Amino acid sequence: MDLGIDLGTATTVVSDVRRGIVYDEPSVLILRPGGGRRQRILAVGREAAELVGRGPARFAAVRPLHDGVVTDLETARLYLRAVLARAGRRAWTPTRAVIGVPADATSLEVRVLLEAAEEAGIRPVTALDDAVAGAVGCGLDPLERRVHLVIDVGGGSAAAVAFCYGGVLAQRTSKVGGVDMTGAVARYLREEHQLQVGELEAERVKTSPTAEGGPLVVHGRDGATGHPRLVTVQPAEVATAVRPVVDEIVRALGGCLDDLPPQALADVLAEGVLVFGGGALIQGLPQQLESALGLPVKLAEQPLTCVAEGAARALRNRPLLAAYGRN
Numbered sequence: 001m002d003l004g005i006d007l008g009t010a011t012t013v014v015s016d017v018r019r020g021i022v023y024d025e026p027s028v029l030i031l032r033p034g035g036g037r038r039q040r041i042l043a044v045g046r047e048a049a050e051l052v053g054r055g056p057a058r059f060a061a062v063r064p065l066h067d068g069v070v071t072d073l074e075t076a077r078l079y080l081r082a083v084l085a086r087a088g089r090r091a092w093t094p095t096r097a098v099i100g101v102p103a104d105a106t107s108l109e110v111r112v113l114l115e116a117a118e119e120a121g122i123r124p125v126t127a128l129d130d131a132v133a134g135a136v137g138c139g140l141d142p143l144e145r146r147v148h149l150v151i152d153v154g155g156g157s158a159a160a161v162a163f164c165y166g167g168v169l170a171q172r173t174s175k176v177g178g179v180d181m182t183g184a185v186a187r188y189l190r191e192e193h194q195l196q197v198g199e200l201e202a203e204r205v206k207t208s209p210t211a212e213g214g215p216l217v218v219h220g221r222d223g224a225t226g227h228p229r230l231v232t233v234q235p236a237e238v239a240t241a242v243r244p245v246v247d248e249i250v251r252a253l254g255g256c257l258d259d260l261p262p263q264a265l266a267d268v269l270a271e272g273v274l275v276f277g278g279g280a281l282i283q284g285l286p287q288q289l290e291s292a293l294g295l296p297v298k299l300a301e302q303p304l305t306c307v308a309e310g311a312a313r314a315l316r317n318r319p320l321l322a323a324y325g326r327n
């Protein structure tokens with residue numbers, strides 16, 4: 001199997017070179033507590049996410065990635081094996097892959113991720129910046145003799161990366177992303193409506209307005225009485241709730257143009273900025289980036305899957321991996 005893998009803080013997406021997207025689920029697993037025995041996975045992905053905040057306390061939900069990097073080698077290995085099995089890999093199938101990594105991952109963090117992948121039976125495996133992989137997934141050619149600027153707003157972090165002719169010219173990163181927006185929504189509901197909500201409900205509220213447009217009925221627990229309560233929330237309130245996080249991302253990434261030479265700016269001005277990653281789907285983010293950068297900003301056609309698709313495509317592009325691959 002030839003795979004592109006986007007092992008994100010919030011979501012894991014796997015693209016097979018021949019079959020397209022074969023796995024797209026939350027990056028979470030539930031482990032049976034070890035008690036001296038080897039740990040076993042009870043649930044992974046969507047099934048595990050449904051148990052977050054619901055399951056018995058002894059079944060702890062584990063997120064194998066934090067800000068896009070591996071927190072524990074053994075868990076990451078178990079998780080990758082489970083994901084590959086669900087993506088249709090048989091234990092004996094030779095598997096090659098390119099895995100996306102955050103732009104600011106250190107060499108050590110990349111090494112740990114690659115080691116987890118190798119132990120999960122993926123060989124050879126190469127790491128590629130999420131931003132470069134996403135650009136490839138959107139049809140850009142990072143080997144071209146012109147500058148491209150892309151912005152990836154993920155779950156745990158965001159990055160603006162400019163590249164040209166096989167090399168990164170400039171990058172800025174933010175340590176907040178979509179997961180922090182979910183936290184901001186939960187905080188807003190607690191403070192403004194005295195409603196306590198679980199993580200899944202806060203996530204639903206955050207992602208609904210773009211899809212539906214009307215007021216939302218939110219389920220939670222009354223902060224004073226502890227009784228179940230319903231509250232109606234307007235889409236504009238969601239925008240208000242996440243604004244501090246969006247402002248922080250825009251502030252952190254806005255300066256990336258300062259690091260580019262004038263000729264590079266001319267390319268970016270002509271082409272505009274491409275933005276992807278799930279966090280980019282929050283209302284108003286592309287517009288805010290546009291006014292901070294003073295450049296046209298385009299949302300990718302497939303903002304949630306382009307990193308995995310680009311990683312899969314990169315697998316067969318040796319010059320690209322030689323230029324941008326990280327081992």
Ligand SMILES: Nc1ncnc2c1ncn2[C@@H]1O[C@H](COP(=O)(O)OP(=O)(O)OP(=O)(O)O)[C@@H](O)[C@H]1O
Pocket residue numbers: 006007008009010011012067068130153154155156157158177178179182203206207208210276277278279280281282283303304
């Ligand atoms: N329609 C939507 N509106 C707002 N946010 C959304 C929407 N759809 C997905 N998201 C958010 O996008 C985030 C996940 O994006 P993505 O899958 O690009 O990140 P990731 O790869 O998991 O994270 P990272 O790259 O930081 O490791 C989540 O926080 C999710 O809530």
